[in-house]
Amino acid sequence: MSDGRKRGRRQAEAERNDHALLRAAREVLAADGAHASVAAIAARAGVGIGSLYRRYRTKEELFQRLSELSLDQWNEAAEAGLAHEDPWAGLAGFVTACVEFGQGSLAPIAGTIDVTPEMWAKSARGDELLAAIVARARGAGVLRPEITPTDVSLLIEQLGSSPMLDQIRKQGREDLVEAAVAARRRLIAITLDGLRAVHRGPLPGPPPGEHLFTERWRRDSPA
Template structure:
């Protein structure tokens, strides 16, 4: 029991560390950098995972579980708008593994978890549309792209690289304001959206490994 609890703590630390490192290093992210950020020994990491690919596949599974949990929590809110805002805010706060796209082969377990996550999220979007709180021409893909864009803060990353901890709280507050401004744009409006609606291919195709 204690060993399982320790493994779960390590998983959470690894996922958080991976998102932080990947946000800066992208496709050049190393296992050593993730291990160092998470405070986990590189040797113990490789004893648990046979390769960098195996580690990244596990991290994607953890992220998908987390996104599903966020969507289900959001659906539990009786207010469709508040539920949607909760999803976006929580998803932005959790970060993204999107830079791993194309580097990781999807396993059956990853596909199953991705399907469950998509269903919960699509139910959230459908509910917001039916309640009339989300503009009709905003799709699930639009919201996912918004989350991905808002998850990265060049200002916060720059300050962290400079070691300017004295400015981080102000930068995070500024980020929350930007998120609120962006989310307000999802409300119904007579102003049409530009261009054609994006399709889910934008997400699925980039995860296809060559």
């Protein structure tokens, strides 16, 4: 009953398969959007469909697990950002990290799966961390003052799904991926520069409400 270090070779393979499945799920979601099928995910992971369903009882359960891991990544990046001594570098690093590890690829499943208590908890933690990062940068005078945490969330979501990159990958043009990643890195940098506190004109309209973020994770209403 000890679940300590010692594992059989079969268990080790199962564990590798699990990781491969989660990684594949994110990739296929990015490529196919809401369209993503379990068969495609299993194939991409180099694993049989049967193995997928031994690990997760349904497609929804797989996506819920994936969402949790994504929230963990967000929170780790946020803690790293807060830990950075320079408030601006901390914010910029956090945003860049979230964008680059594909935070946005989960957007298409928002509203199609139930939100587990774990997801809510991790999400709440993420909100706190983000608020702290933004507050610190603003306090240091390096962030233009009208920027809110929700602005930053939306910005991460906006940059996090790259139609260009997703489509290039879908077409299997691996030769273009490197250039696309580099091009997006420029866009991130441009956008971050737009966030910095220098003499600027005002932004249009009032800051966005955070309901733009939270409301969308409700299940589809029967209309």
